[in-house]
Amino acid sequence: MQANVSATRMEMLRLRRKVELAERGHKLLSQKRDELSRQLVQISRGIAPLRKEVEKALNNTSRRFMLARASMEPEDVAAALEVPVKKFNLAVQFASIMNVRVPSLEKKLEGDVICYGYAKTSPELDAALYSLEKVFDMIIELAEKEKQAYLLATDLQKTRRRVNVLEHVVIPETKDTIKYIASRLSENERDNTSRLMIIADIIRGDQ
Template sequence: MAATQVNPTRMELTRLKRKLATAIKGHRLLKDKRDELMREFLDLVRENMELRKKVEREIQDANRNFVLAKAGMSEEILQAAMMAPKQEVYLKKDTKNVMSVDIPVFDYTTRTADKNDIFAYGFAYTSSDLDGAVQSLSDTLPDMLKLAEVEKSCQLMASEIEKTRRRVNALEHVIIPETQQGIRYITMKLDENERSTQVRLMKVKDMMLNEAHHYDEK
């Protein structure tokens, strides 16, 4: 805030003091919010790393079983077994608010609660490796949804942390210093005006005393 843009009046001084008090309080609250967001973000990052490792292991196991199933079955039987899925999955999305950030919450339901409904083929002509691969992918689904939820939450948290950081820096390095500078400028100008007024009053008083003394002499 350039000093030349400040109107040096007591009303403006009162307004700037209120603005400064609000800015300092907002700066403190935003710093607390930023610190709490960082704590939540780091917890999510650690959870994300563990989930990603777990999901990658489960997918590797499923792929290994598919490779073994393909080695022990003909291509035609494998394609026929995997042609039409039997179970259906219905995804539900909700949100929860964490430090003013709406992060996603994923849940799902299946068409039936029977766990054997994931096998869309008979067991007479297929290998147990194929059963293990299908079962592995079915078991991986909840972890994959949780991973997607956590990764999206990390992205949203990181974006909010960056916005909060910019606001904290703007208050700390721009708004608060400029407001303090404006308050100092107005205070200095008001003090100068007050001293000038006192000097003028003293001069007027001296003139009046001189005039009164001169009239007394006459």
Template sequence: MPQMNVNPTRMELTRLKNQLAIAVRGHGLMKDKRDELMRRFMDLIRENKELREKVEVELTEALHGVLLAHAVMSREMLEEAVMYPTRRMDIDVKMINLMSVEVPSIKYKEDDSADVSMYPYGFANTSGELDSAIARLHEILPDMLELAQVEKTCQRLADEIERTRRRVNALEYIMIPQLEETIRYITMKLDENERSTLTRLMKVKEMLQERNL
């Protein structure tokens, strides 16, 4: 590892030792953060897998109901039946802090008043298959929103894990070894200068002693 281009002085040595101590402490904290991010990421991945499988099964059943309704109703009647929804839904998306990562939190509120039906049509000209499909889609909506939240959180955590991994590697394999090598170099140079100074002092002392004789 190439050393840093610095002057081999005691002041520089003290500064680099302090910098090394900070780098080592930061490296430990970053490793702990990376490990905790990985733990939470793996938990979310498992949750995401379960949610996705559940949503895919339920969506398949709901779409199957739509296909059955399409088989007994004309396309125009089907489109007209679902064209104007009767219930209002408010979705609130906020960003929350998770291990210094901004992740989404999705909340929704539906107008479930007793006098407002979730079916946006009358029952005279529609099929029971369409009713079942609408009911099933209504049931899986919370799971779909939760799945979107979990998937986006996984994406954000994955990006942060990668950034943290690069920082840990930079500290572990570049910055810390470079600081250690530079500290060894300065220490060696200072010891060498001290020995040279001591040798000169001893030589001067010998010369003074010889002159006094």
């Protein structure tokens, strides 16, 4: 890089401005990196315990459905669940965390999860459906948190790479080039001074 650089004062001024911008960008990106890390840690802390709750609730729901099937005739189970009356919609909104768009999920439900009469059904089926409704809320929350964590982690990785490139490549290499230009300019000034002194000696000798 230094071999092809133009060793002029204009080039040195340009590179100094480049260093100033790079250092300013490095500071801002470092702040963003630190805040992304903090937000990611905060979100990630809640994921593992929530996932355990979801797994436990799913196992409990599955157990209740097995008990319901064991206490009812197969055709009664099929008839009870044949026509669901509860409607589900999922609204997705976006928030910004350090310029990263992360989703916020909100469910909208209409109707009752119990969509059958009680004559041929077991109370265990009621409990299973209510348990399923509850675990569904937890699954949505878990999906929201995991997606947020993924997006933040992806942007954090990009930000770290940019910080490292500025810190270990762009800024030091540009500063080295500035030193090289300054050295060349000083050398040229010494050469010019020497030539002027020689010329002055020649002129004085002629006189």
